[in-house]
Amino acid sequence: MSAAPTITPRYELLALRIVQGMTIADAGAAVGYAPNSAYTIAASPHFKAYLDELRRQVRESCVVDVAQKIAMEASPSVDRLVHLRDFAEDQSVQRGCANDLLDRNPATAKISRSETKSQVNISFGAEAVRYLDAVIAERPGQAIVDAEALPAADEYVRPRTLDELVEAYDGDDR
Numbered sequence: 001m002s003a004a005p006t007i008t009p010r011y012e013l014l015a016l017r018i019v020q021g022m023t024i025a026d027a028g029a030a031v032g033y034a035p036n037s038a039y040t041i042a043a044s045p046h047f048k049a050y051l052d053e054l055r056r057q058v059r060e061s062c063v064v065d066v067a068q069k070i071a072m073e074a075s076p077s078v079d080r081l082v083h084l085r086d087f088a089e090d091q092s093v094q095r096g097c098a099n100d101l102l103d104r105n106p107a108t109a110k111i112s113r114s115e116t117k118s119q120v121n122i123s124f125g126a127e128a129v130r131y132l133d134a135v136i137a138e139r140p141g142q143a144i145v146d147a148e149a150l151p152a153a154d155e156y157v158r159p160r161t162l163d164e165l166v167e168a169y170d171g172d173d174r
Contacts, residue, residue, distance in 0.1 A: 010032070014041060015054050
């Protein structure tokens, strides 16, 4: 049995187009696949896993961007609340600003933040188990995945941009 399929640059382009919101058929056409070929590729478990990972990375990237923007705006926003609390003509505005400031203080906030850890269990279907058994049998004593090639658990892996993918694409039609 052969090694696990790899994601070619063209598959990466297809996945990126799908993540950007294109239909499978349109994304396939954009990278030179016939609709049936694009649907076949998109139905592959390996491609689906890659697509899910790409979507997760895009989501995380967006969350990081939003969190950075909020952090940058926090101080000016608090300054504005203090100014309104102290100088607004309407007492209800002053009171609302005072309440907002108190709600942002961890010692007096109505809502507190807590962190939890979770464990994810992955279930493999019979076909996946047979595949893994075959790979293990072909490579006794060897790792199925090169652990050194994987990023550390806490390391962020930046998805490649469309420009990077296009530049890396060498015309291989696999």
